[in-house]
Amino acid sequence: xxxxxxxxxxxxxxxxxxxxxxxxxxxxxxxxxxxxxxxxxxxxxxxxxxxxxxxxxxxxxxxxxxxxxxxxxxxxxxxxxxxxxxxxxxxxxxxxxxxxxxxxxxxxxxxxxxxxxxxxxxxxxxxxxxxxxxxxxxxxxxxxxxxxxxxxxxxxxxxxxxxxxxxxxxxxxxxxxxxxxxxxxxxxxxxxxxxxxxxxxxxxxxxxxxxxxxxxxxxxxxxxxxxxxxxxxxxxxxxxxxxxxxxxxxxxxxxxxxxxxxxxxxxxxxxxxxxxxxxxxxxxxxxxxxxxxxxxxxxxxxxxxxxxxxxxxxxxxxxxxxxxxxxxxxxxxxxxxxxxxxxxxxxxxxxxxxxxxxxxxxxxxxxxxxxxxxxxxxxxxxxxxxxxxxxxxxx
Ligand SMILES: Cc1cc2nc3c(=O)[nH]c(=O)nc-3n(C[C@H](O)[C@H](O)[C@H](O)COP(=O)(O)OP(=O)(O)OC[C@H]3O[C@@H](n4cnc5c(N)ncnc54)[C@H](O)[C@@H]3O)c2cc1C
Numbered sequence: 171x172x173x174x175x176x177x178x179x180x181x182x183x184x185x186x187x188x189x190x191x192x193x194x195x196x197x198x199x200x201x202x203x204x205x206x207x208x209x210x211x212x213x214x215x216x217x218x219x220x221x222x223x224x225x226x227x228x229x230x231x232x233x234x235x236x237x238x239x240x241x242x243x244x245x246x247x248x249x250x251x252x253x254x255x256x257x258x259x260x261x262x263x264x265x266x267x268x269x270x271x272x273x274x275x276x277x278x279x280x281x282x283x284x285x286x287x288x289x290x291x292x293x294x295x296x297x298x299x300x301x302x303x304x305x306x307x308x309x310x311x312x313x314x315x316x317x318x319x320x321x322x323x324x325x326x327x328x329x330x331x332x333x334x335x336x337x338x339x340x341x342x343x344x345x346x347x348x349x350x351x352x353x354x355x356x357x358x359x360x361x362x363x364x365x366x367x368x369x370x371x372x373x374x375x376x377x378x379x380x381x382x383x384x385x386x387x388x389x390x391x392x393x394x395x396x397x398x399x400x401x402x403x404x405x406x407x408x409x410x411x412x413x414x415x416x417x418x419x420x421x422x423x424x425x426x427x428x429x430x431x432x433x434x435x436x437x438x439x440x441x442x443x444x445x446x447x448x449x450x451x452x453x454x455x456x457x458x459x460x461x462x463x464x465x466x467x468x469x470x471x472x473x474x475x476x477x478x479x480x481x482x483x484x485x486x487x488x489x490x491x492x493x494x495x496x497x498x499x500x501x502x503x504x505x506x507x508x509x510x511x512x513x514x515x516x517x518x519x520x521x522x523x524x525x526x527x528x529x530x531x532x533x534x535x536x537x538x539x540x541x542x543x544x545x546x547x548x549x550x551x552x553x554x555x556x557x558x559x560x561x562x563x564x565x
Pocket of ligand 1: 180181182183184185186204205206207208209210211212213214215216217218219220221319341342343344372373374375376380395397480481482483504505507508509510511512513514
């Protein structure tokens with residue numbers, strides 16, 4: 171059996187669904203999404219959902235900023251509430267990272283991003299009890315916050331279906347089909363084929379194995395992320411998301427008042443098999459979080475760890491996504507989101523739709539060439555001009 175589509179999207183995660191909706195919203199009609207399991211059952215389901223514009227690479231900061239009004243107005247745009255909580259976002263740095271903080275904020279302001287330096291007094295109002303004496307500088311984005319990646323993906327899916335996008339679940343692709351040096355579609359595990367004008371590969375950490383079936387090497391690895399939940403002994407009030415670059419951790423308030431603690435120290439990354447990993451943090455990670463959290467929140471009344479889980483960041487060598495044509499005609503890549511993919515997902519959809527339909531984008535301050543596949547082979551990775559010492563390239 172053979173099916174056809176003008177645009178075949180492989181991967182029903184947040185990015186594939188954002189792309190499907192955006193293509194339909196921009197006027198494309200014949201779109202099919204194939205998902206091997208159920209929608210958003212990949213790494214989207216593990217996302218911390220942080221929304222911030224604090225990036226060193228201007229294109230990435232601009233994509234985040236473009237996405238903020240989308241989250242704010244999701245009900246009007248997609249017809250559904252995506253669970254975005256605009257609690258704000260703060261980044262705090264030690265003395266060794268004050269210069270990069272200043273330079274990044276200057277760049278972000280030039281892009282129009284609403285961000286201000288704040289002092290310990292303002293921070294104490296935003297997050298009572300938070301220790302700030304080792305922060306030499308803090309920057310606050312009042313329009314940042316935290317969303318729900320699963321709800322967002324499902325919101326894109328529902329809106330895409332309303333615009334005529336076909337979505338098939340339990341439809342595992344086993345290989346890309348090629349003809350005369352061009353990708354022409356995909357073969358599914360049940361033997362059926364889909365022939366397509368363009369194949370968009372948005373399969374998160376599973377992208378390399380699928381791309382390899384068309385002879386394309388994609389430099390994406392699955393980096394282990396361990397997340398830990400803590401009950402302070404009393405519910406945490408509405409506080410901003412905190413990137414604590416002095417202790418190299420990030421903290422968010424869970425809807426039930428617990429604290430979600432994630433690691434921002436990427437000096438010694440560990441990799442995993444996205445199909446076979448232990449879905450809980452190890453004792454070493456838990457011990458580190460307890461020490462760091464005890465330092466940052468010294469007055470927790472009766473803290474205890476309530477749970478943990480593990481996800482995989484699909485990381486590229488420069489910790490920035492690959493969005494653009496593959497070196498084989500007919501194949502377009504949207505992968506390697508390296509822990510940034512939630513906050514930029516609305517802009518990713520728009521960027522890919524723009525490039526596929528018009529060959530250029532009108533997203534302000536976004537240079538699509540920044541995300542090109544070829545940059546690694548060219549030795550021109552997308553790096554922040556003002557990186558944070560100790561924080562790796564994820565900023
Ligand atoms: C622990 C963690 C925390 C994060 N926190 C944040 C954050 O705070 N802020 C932020 O902006 N971003 C964050 N991210 C990143 C963001 O969540 C991801 O970039 C985004 O959800 C990835 O979406 P995706 O569609 O690219 O990948 P996925 O959600 O992994 O989707 C890929 C889909 O492809 C499907 N698939 C795979 N192989 C096949 C096949 N052969 N055939 C058909 N389908 C296939 C999979 O089943 C999966 O559903 C985080 C990520 C993780 C892991």
